[in-house]
Amino acid sequence: xxxxxxxxxxxxxxxxxxxxxxxxxxxxxxxxxxxxxxxxxxxxxxxxxxxxxxxxxxxxxxxxxxxxxxxxxxxxxxxxxxxxxxxxxxxxxxxxxxxxxxxxxxxxxxxxxxxxxxxxxxxxxxxxxxxxxxxxxxxxxxxxxxxxxxxxxxxxxxxxxxxxxxxxxxxxxxxxxxxxxxxxxxxxxxxxxxxxxxxxxxxxxxxxxxxxxxx
Numbered sequence: 001x002x003x004x005x006x007x008x009x010x011x012x013x014x015x016x017x018x019x020x021x022x023x024x025x026x027x028x029x030x031x032x033x034x035x036x037x038x039x040x041x042x043x044x045x046x047x048x049x050x051x052x053x054x055x056x057x058x059x060x061x062x063x064x065x066x067x068x069x070x071x072x073x074x075x076x077x078x079x080x081x082x083x084x085x086x087x088x089x090x091x092x093x094x095x096x097x098x099x100x101x102x103x104x105x106x107x108x109x110x111x112x113x114x115x116x117x118x119x120x121x122x123x124x125x126x127x128x129x130x131x132x133x134x135x136x137x138x139x140x141x142x143x144x145x146x147x148x149x150x151x152x153x154x155x156x157x158x159x160x161x162x163x164x165x166x167x168x169x170x171x172x173x174x175x176x177x178x179x180x181x182x183x184x185x186x187x188x189x190x191x192x193x194x195x196x197x198x199x200x201x202x203x204x205x206x207x208x209x210x211x212x213x214x215x
Contacts, residue, residue, distance in 0.1 A: 021047055028052065037065040041189065041207040048203035049195075057191040059182055064163060067187035068137060068208040071162035072097050076136045078205060079129045081105060081122055081146040081168075085139050088202035093209040099136075104128050105143075122146035130159035137163045137208075141201035144173035151180050164188045165204050167196035 025046050034042050038060050046055035061067075075098030080086050086101045094101060104110050104125035114121040122143035129138070130153050138161045140147045147166045153159035166181045167190055168174045178190045189204055 018047070025055075029055065032056065034058075034060070037211070040211065041065070041204050044203040044207040045200050048199050051195065054191060054195045054200065057193055057195070059188075059190050059192060061184075061187045061189070064187045064189050065208065065211070068163045068165075068189075069212045071135060071137050072099060072209055072212040074135070074162075075099050076162055077102055077133055078137045078139055079103075079133050080201075081125070081140045082142045082198055084198035085141055085201055085205070088199065089139075089205045090209055093206075093213055097212070102129065102133070120145045123149045126150050126153070134160050135162040137161065137165065137205070139165045139201045139205055141165075141167055141169065141196060141198035144168045144170060144177040147177040147181060148173065151177070151184060154184060154186060161186065164190075165201050166190045167200050167204070169195060169197035169200075 022043055025043055029046070029052060042055045042058055045058065046052055072094060077099040078089065078094060078101045080101060080103045082105055083103050086103045089101055091101050105121050107125065107128070110121055110124045110128055114124045117124070120143065122145045126146045126149040130150070138150055140150070147168055150159060150164065154161065164181060164186070166178060166188060168177060171194060174194050174196065178192065181188050181190050
C-alpha cells in the first residue's frame with residue numbers, strides 16, 4: 001500500500017505549530033463572551049479537543065482564574081480524580097510553587113473502603129482528599145460521582161477547595177453534576193453538557209499554571 005502524499009505540513013516546529021493553532025482558534029471562534037483572563041483557558045481547551053462547541057460551553061465563576069492562580073502561587077496542590085490528569089498536567093510549574101499533583105483513586109485504603117461500602121472509589125478518594133487538602137485545586141474530568149461528592153462536602157462545610165475544575169465526560173450524571181457545580185458560590189470552571197474529560201481538565205490546568213508563572 002502506497003502512503004506517499006504531496007501534502008507538506010506548514011511547519012514542524014512545536015512552538016510555531018501551537019502559535020498557528022491559537023491563531024486559527026481565535027479566528028474561527030470569533031466573538032465570544034469570555035474575559036481576557038478566561039480566554040486562555042478556553043483557547044487551550046479548544047486546542048486540546050478541536051471542539052469549538054465544547055469551548056463555547058464553558059462557564060467560569062467570576063473569581064475562578066484569580067483563585068486558581070492564587071492557589072498555585074500559594075503552594076497549594078492539585079487533587080485529581082484519575083491518573084490521566086496527573087500524567088498530563090505540567091507538574092514542574094506546579095512544583096515550582098511548592099505544590100504537587102495527587103490522586104487517591106488507586107490507594108489501597110480507598111479501594112478497600114469502597115468495596116466495604118459498595119460505592120465508587122471516586123467517592124471515597126474524594127472524601128480522603130478533602131480531609132488532607134484544604135484550599136487546593138480539585139480537578140475532575142472522569143468521574144461525575146467524585147464531583148457530586150465534592151459538591152456535597154462543600155455544602156456541608158467539610159471541604160474548602162480553592163478552585164474546582166469540574167468537567168467530567170459521560171452519559172450518567174455528567175451533565176447533571178456540572179449543573180450542580182454551577183450553583184455553588186465558590187470558584188469553579190466547568191462546562192455545559194456531556195462533553196469534557198481528563199484531557200480538557202489538563203488543558204485548563206496548564207493554562208492557569210502558565211498564567212501563574214507570569215509576573
